[in-house]
Amino acid sequence: xxNEKLNLKFLKTHECSIMLSKVMLGFILTLLILMTVxxxxxxxxxxxxxxxxxxxxNCFIVSLxxxxxxxxxxxxxxxxxxxxxxxxxxxxxxxxxxxxxxxxLCTASILTLLAISVDRYLAVTxxxxxxxxxxxxxxxxxxxxxxxxxxxxxxxxxxxxxNTVNGTVQNHGPWASEGKCRFELNRPYVLTDSxxxxxxxxxxxxxxxxxxxxxxxxxxxxxxxxxLREHKATVTLAGVIGAFVVCWLPYFILFTVLGLxxxxxxxxxxxxxxxxxxxxxxxxxxPILYGALNRDFRSAYTHLLRCRCPKYSGWRSQxxxxxxxxxxxxxxxxxxxxxxxxxxxxxxxxxxxKLISTSAQLFNKNVxxxxxxxxxxxxxxxxxxxxx
Numbered sequence: 001x002x003n004e005k006l007n008l009k010f011l012k013t014h015e016c017s018i019m020l021s022k023v024m025l026g027f028i029l030t031l032l033i034l035m036t037v038x039x040x041x042x043x044x045x046x047x048x049x050x051x052x053x054x055x056x057x058n059c060f061i062v063s064l065x066x067x068x069x070x071x072x073x074x075x076x077x078x079x080x081x082x083x084x085x086x087x088x089x090x091x092x093x094x095x096x097x098x099x100x101x102x103x104x105l106c107t108a109s110i111l112t113l114l115a116i117s118v119d120r121y122l123a124v125t126x127x128x129x130x131x132x133x134x135x136x137x138x139x140x141x142x143x144x145x146x147x148x149x150x151x152x153x154x155x156x157x158x159x160x161x162x163n164t165v166n167g168t169v170q171n172h173g174p175w176a177s178e179g180k181c182r183f184e185l186n187r188p189y190v191l192t193d194s195x196x197x198x199x200x201x202x203x204x205x206x207x208x209x210x211x212x213x214x215x216x217x218x219x220x221x222x223x224x225x226x227x228l229r230e231h232k233a234t235v236t237l238a239g240v241i242g243a244f245v246v247c248w249l250p251y252f253i254l255f256t257v258l259g260l261x262x263x264x265x266x267x268x269x270x271x272x273x274x275x276x277x278x279x280x281x282x283x284x285x286x287p288i289l290y291g292a293l294n295r296d297f298r299s300a301y302t303h304l305l306r307c308r309c310p311k312y313s314g315w316r317s318q319x320x321x322x323x324x325x326x327x328x329x330x331x332x333x334x335x336x337x338x339x340x341x342x343x344x345x346x347x348x349x350x351x352x353x354k355l356i357s358t359s360a361q362l363f364n365k366n367v368x369x370x371x372x373x374x375x376x377x378x379x380x381x382x383x384x385x386x387x388x
Contacts, residue, residue: 022084029080029277032284036072039287040065046300053296056139057119061290063143064112064240068283071105074098076280083273088181092171095181096158099170104154106248106279107197111146113241114201120238121208124215153197163189165262182265190259198252205241212238239293240286247282251275 043065047053078098082088088095123130156162161169163184170176170184254275258266266272290297 026080026084029076029083032277032281033072033076033080035284036068036076036280039284040069040072042301042304043287043290043297044069045304046297049304050296050300053300056134056136057116057123059139059143060112060116060119063146064109064116064286067105067108067112068286070101071280071283075102075105076283079276079280082181082267083277087179089179090181092176092181095171096169098181099183100155100158103158103193104150107153108146108150109244109283110197110201110248111149112143113244114205115142115146117205117208117241120212124212153193157189157193165264180265182267184264185255185259185266186262187260190256194252194256194259198248202245202249209238209241235293239289243285243289244282247285248279251279 044062047058047062047065075098078090079102090098119134122133126133159169161167163186164170165184165186171180171182176182254269254271255266258269258272263269291301292298
């Protein structure tokens with residue numbers, strides 16, 4: 001009797017601890033999903049609202065943010081559901097769609113980062129030819145290619161059954177486990193997918209940034225404004241790529257090992273869920289890195305969160321343009337124009353105006369002195385003629 005009471009007490013305690021751990025896990029996963037969605041929406045709004053951030057490089061940043069946003073909306077909620085429940089309640093068709101979306105968005109992130117590294121490589125190694133090489137239509141073609149390749153390597157093999165050991169579509173057929181959502185792996189699929197969509201792009205990105213680092217060190221002593229701007233963008237994107245490697249490399253190592261073993265259900269491996277959610281955490285980390293490493297993103301975040309709209313040369317204020325001075329510029333139409341300039345630019349403009357006014361005064365003084373000299377000379381000549 002005493003043993004039965006102890007066993008019941010132990011079971012209740014064990015059930016309570018399991019329930020509490022699930023509640024805590026659900027809270028953490030929900031917070032991660034909200035951070036992913038909110039942060040990447042903020043990135044897209046920052047680039048769209050601030051003209052300072054509207055450049056071709058940031059088109060790739062927006063593409064990466066859209067990828068992470070779609071991951072937070074279409075993948076992470078169902079991954080959390082699968083993590084918290086022992087059964088998959090949404091059927092085999094939606095399970096394969098969910099896994100295909102997961103693979104597609106991960107591949108799109110990797111290829112977008114590859115495009116970013118190539119863009120930075122061209123900006124640093126060929127600064128004079130960069131604007132003629134990186135054109136808007138080429139950026140658009142690169143982005144469309146990224147999404148096309150990502151779609152092809154995700155939905156096609158999974159829906160055709162190329163990733164399974166027996167060549168049939170996963171989660172379908174009489175041998176499929178009821179209420180389970182499995183991502184089956186075979187050796188050809190794992191080797192092809194991991195090499196083409198992770199390891200080779202990763203090696204390429206590392207090589208380009210090593211080249212960029214050498215050139216940046218060589219140019220450190222003679223850096224100019226344009227080079228400084230490119231250097232800041234390079235540092236930001238290097239931090240993004242570094243975080244991506246730290247978050248996703250453990251997953252792909254385990255993914256490759258399990259695929260070579262042709263494991264029937266990787267989700268049953270305890271380490272698989274840990275490295276998978278570590279990779280998902282990268283999508284919430286990217287917006288934080290943009291704000292931490294780039295002052296323009298940080299300013300855009302601050303003003304968006306304060307419900308203020310950023311402009312090209314700064315944020316709106318009530319200061320008139322320093323160029324609206326005399327003449328036509330002083331008319332009612334011109335003087336009513338309100339511009340917002342950063343404080344350091346206003347100081348420079350005021351200094352330039354002072355120099356211009358000082359130069360004009362000196363010029364007028366010299367002209368008056370010259371006229372006075374000529375008048376006095378003519379007067380002396382007239383006196384000499386009269387005496388003559």
